[in-house]
Amino acid sequence: MQKIVSVACLLVVLALAIGAGAATNAAPPDAPEYSIQAIRYADLPDFPVSELAIGAPKDEKIEIAMAIWLIRGGGHNILFDSGFHRESWFKYFPMKNFLRPDECVKLAGVKPEEVTDIVISHAHWDHMGGIDLFPKATVWIQKEEFRYYTGEAWQAGGNHGGIDPEDAKELVKINTEGRLRLVDGDNQEILPGIRAFTGSRHTYSSQYLRVDGKQPFVLASDNCYLYRNLQEHKSSATFSEADREGNIKQQARMIELAGSADRVVPGHDASQFQKFPTEGRVAKIR
Ligand SMILES: [Zn+2]
Numbered sequence: 001m002q003k004i005v006s007v008a009c010l011l012v013v014l015a016l017a018i019g020a021g022a023a024t025n026a027a028p029p030d031a032p033e034y035s036i037q038a039i040r041y042a043d044l045p046d047f048p049v050s051e052l053a054i055g056a057p058k059d060e061k062i063e064i065a066m067a068i069w070l071i072r073g074g075g076h077n078i079l080f081d082s083g084f085h086r087e088s089w090f091k092y093f094p095m096k097n098f099l100r101p102d103e104c105v106k107l108a109g110v111k112p113e114e115v116t117d118i119v120i121s122h123a124h125w126d127h128m129g130g131i132d133l134f135p136k137a138t139v140w141i142q143k144e145e146f147r148y149y150t151g152e153a154w155q156a157g158g159n160h161g162g163i164d165p166e167d168a169k170e171l172v173k174i175n176t177e178g179r180l181r182l183v184d185g186d187n188q189e190i191l192p193g194i195r196a197f198t199g200s201r202h203t204y205s206s207q208y209l210r211v212d213g214k215q216p217f218v219l220a221s222d223n224c225y226l227y228r229n230l231q232e233h234k235s236s237a238t239f240s241e242a243d244r245e246g247n248i249k250q251q252a253r254m255i256e257l258a259g260s261a262d263r264v265v266p267g268h269d270a271s272q273f274q275k276f277p278t279e280g281r282v283a284k285i286r
Helices: 002-025 101-107 143-149 165-176 227-232 241-258
Strands: 035-048 061-073 076-080 117-119 138-142 180-183 188-191 194-198 207-211 217-221 264-266 282-284
Touching: 035 101, 061 101, 138 143, 138 165, 138 194, 143 165, 143 180, 165 180, 180 188, 194 241, 207 241, 217 241, 227 241, 227 264, 241 264
Parallel strands: 076 117, 117 138, 138 180, 217 264
Antiparallel strands: 035 061, 035 282, 061 076, 188 194, 194 207, 207 217
């Protein structure tokens, strides 16, 4: 009897697992076939690869892309990440070809006030630093990321490395204006056919996106910097030692969610602007 019960339990667990998988991978029938563009707002030369992919030779350097992604469909113009513009960061990170993200978006055919939504992968300066440039956008961020960086991060013992205090204030302001939405954890559909997944701990609670469709794409942001991370199964050095294994697992999950490593778009890899048809700063991913 015991054995029959445990076999039955196993079948139930298996059925639930298959059911959950199907729910995760099937696009909802009402989801629009979104277009996806990558927009390069600056280049950052001479970046040590070893800070992006663990184990890379110490003296190897590359030029990385500073990018945001524009997803359009179903009456929405959605930005994934918002870039930055605050002067103070340029002295630490000397950029080439910088163009403010709101100007960049125009190159892709959208006015800044036409951006309806901004999904923030995480609160770092180069991802959240442009939220004040899009006056009508609803901003989406993980609930825990919001809670931490508008509170505890600035208390004794807190960690706010890479977070611009002005961006944290802007986030609170946007909330008081009724334009903030908090995403509560992993595997959340935030708009029809656009689903947020929590990464391992790059910041307090980062997220990446899957855009559904016949060919689903995963936009990784800093949860996977380079194609090289995917190919060599290398964690990024910016993840704490305890979170590196988690980061590698998340990268494997991204490939699964996209259905192909070719449809995972890394956050800072300049070669996405060669892999996909590109005009000037704008690549057409889908
Ligand atoms: Zn980051």
